[in-house]
Amino acid sequence: MFIAMGRAPPFFANLYSASVTCRFASRQVNGRQERLNRMANWKTNMDTIPLHTVLIASDHTENASALETLFQQRNCIVLSETTVTNALQTARLVGPSLMLVDMILPKEKRNSLLKELRIASRGPIILITSANTVDEVLEANRAGADECLVKPVNPAVLVVKAMAWLGHGQRRRYMTGPLSTNPAV
Numbered sequence: 001m002f003i004a005m006g007r008a009p010p011f012f013a014n015l016y017s018a019s020v021t022c023r024f025a026s027r028q029v030n031g032r033q034e035r036l037n038r039m040a041n042w043k044t045n046m047d048t049i050p051l052h053t054v055l056i057a058s059d060h061t062e063n064a065s066a067l068e069t070l071f072q073q074r075n076c077i078v079l080s081e082t083t084v085t086n087a088l089q090t091a092r093l094v095g096p097s098l099m100l101v102d103m104i105l106p107k108e109k110r111n112s113l114l115k116e117l118r119i120a121s122r123g124p125i126i127l128i129t130s131a132n133t134v135d136e137v138l139e140a141n142r143a144g145a146d147e148c149l150v151k152p153v154n155p156a157v158l159v160v161k162a163m164a165w166l167g168h169g170q171r172r173r174y175m176t177g178p179l180s181t182n183p184a185v
Contacts, residue, residue: 051075051097051166052097052098053077053078053079053096054071054076054077054096054098054099054100055080055087055096055099055121056071056078056102057080057081057082057084057087057099057100057101057102057113058080058082058100058102058103059082059083059102059104064102065080066155067080067100067102067155070155070158071159071162074163079096084109087113088116088120091121092121094121095120095121096123097166098126098166099121099123099124099126100125100128100162101114101126101145104130107136107139110140111139111140111143112143114127114143117144118143124146124165125144125146125147126145126147126149126158126161126162127147127148127149128149128153128158129149130150130151131150
């Protein structure tokens, strides 16, 4: 009703006047402004396309929702799972760019989860663990984790490390030989 009469409703007033101004400006400059508007629209649309898919496997729902928000702010598609079977199924179906595992599991079950995730997807795996020794961290690395962060984890550090792994584009192996805690080896 408002637009038919040539007026915009109050909450659309700024949007309506801006679109009318752009439309008239694009006609006034013989196509140059129109090309610039198309380029601006293309750039704006490209900036909002999510580039990466992140799978968060966490049995802590509060932590998972906070991590979801952090990754969504960085323009990632975030999938969150609370059980091992659902996490494996999602990893097989989607093939996420990054997998973040924050589950309290016995060592054997955790290692088998990491191995299965490694088979399911090529994306890096970041494990958040409460490991007490270096041997536990090395064991998780052997099982398939690319990065192990020991709790408590600073969210800023987690996001920086995750974005660095995503920036690599694919999983890279820096060490070719077996891992050892003995510095002489």
